[in-house]
Amino acid sequence: MSSSSRLKALGSLKGSDIEFQIATVQTWVSAAITDEDTCTEGFDEMKITGEVMIKIRKSIVNVGRLTSNALALINKLSY
Template sequence: MAKSSFVSLILSILYIASTATSASTASSSVGAANFIKASCTATTYPALCVQSLSLYATSINQSPRQLIQTALAVSLDKAQSTKSFVYKLTRFKGVKPREKAAIKDCFEEIDDTVDRLAKSVKELKSMGSSKGQDFQWHISNVQTWISAGLTDENTCVDGFAGKALDGRIKNSIKARFVHVERVTSNALALINKFGSKS
């Protein structure tokens, strides 16, 4: 009898502990989601910002530093998948010479973007707990590289200007580059906000 009372007591304690843990996890998730929404109001594309970062709410929690690192990692991931897509297009046969030249230019631009975003991710990681001028130096590097990456993305889309290049290839490249440009622009806005507060 005493054994069954003891087991009941243990089970009750475990149940209460697990309920408290799941309640605190739920509360933490809600806090992280609200933090992401509030942070994304500083961006040009807030709905996209919330959508692309909400998947990582538990790792972001309510950390501004984790938020910018995640935003930049999302941007890098999108740029890398776009680079793979454009690389496949460079292998297409039967593409008009002007289209082929525009695709090749786009590949070079997205390759530069990937490189700059990768450097930015490393820079944020190496920033550690830097303060003052050292902190601003790291942030300035990241801002410069991301801005250059945004210019690369726009240059690709500009290369498809004119009706002669209208078609499925232009539309698919443009859609991907616009998406990369938007998540990158959002990342830059979050980094600018982070840099101005610290």
């Protein structure tokens, strides 16, 4: 499923299976957190040093925080 399809699905959470829909969103966001970890590991194997690596790590940490916050908000949804 593409990112735009996922965003569209998030905007239309309704119906009798809303619990399933929210569980699916939780799975997507959890997968994004896993992808962030995998991405970090991939850079560890490369010989990138200095300022470039610092910028990459800061960006990855920022994405990880945002994704974690998104998962926390999703987990607080009442349905």
